[in-house]
């Protein structure tokens with residue numbers, strides 16, 4: 001059994017990063033041989049956690065050296081931009097509904113709709129009675145807090161809560177840890193705003209014959225950002241729509257303090273689509289929805305509207 005690479009999509013978020021590192025540890029502690037490797041640059045939040053707790057994040061350029069690959073927090077080949085050979089994938093652990101696993105003919109697949117893929121990885125340690133390192137516990141807990149929006153997002157399940165309790169114990173982190181974690185990704189000063197929105201460009205989704213991009217920000221200070229830089233956001237989205245020849249584009253701006261979403265776009269067709277889904281009206285380029293909804297939850301609703 002050769003060395004197995006555990007990886008996530010290019011430029012992984014907190015969840016993908018945490019799962020890759022922790023699941024490699026699990027394999028190594030259960031008789032396998034594996035290496036975690038992250039493609040591209042992990043999200044701001046993951047870099048913050050790495051620096052804050054002095055946890056090494058293993059970056060790799062490509063996957064050429066590996067004959068066996070495990071994918072975590074991802075089940076879509078196109079998110080790898082040619083960087084993996086699908087036949088090499090022996091296992092997939094993911095938690096999203098919009099996935100396309102057909103290309104991975106050799107993979108054992110675990111797709112379960114919990115709030116965070118980190119929950120599925122942590123359950124492996126718990127279920128098999130394998131001791132988890134503090135570093136991995138910190139990473140997985142950060143991922144669960146991030147993905148569930150500190151257990152307030154409607155993606156949150158009881159399984160996420162149970163696993164988080166366990167990880168709080170192991171990591172010895174305080175319950176208000178979410179505050180510093182959220183603050184770390186909320187700085188959108190200057191060019192950071194545009195760079196963050198454009199970084200989501202890689203994820204152009206094709207539904208029927210329509211091309212769609214939905215950048216997402218989950219931050220503290222969302223309302224202020226919209227008040228101060230709303231017109232700028234609308235311009236950036238408009239530019240992305242033209243450059244990428246998109247049919248629909250909106251920003252899913254998640255307000256972690258006021259527990260609501262702003263859907264931001266000046267594109268009329270997109271406004272009509274969101275109105276059809278949620279019955280919301282747009283004023284000055286945005287519509288407000290109570291509660292916290294993540295992009296991965298909106299995709300299936302968009303698909304159902306566009307495919308009929």
Ligand SMILES: [Mn+2]
Pocket residue numbers: 015016073095116117147
């Ligand atoms: Mn995830």
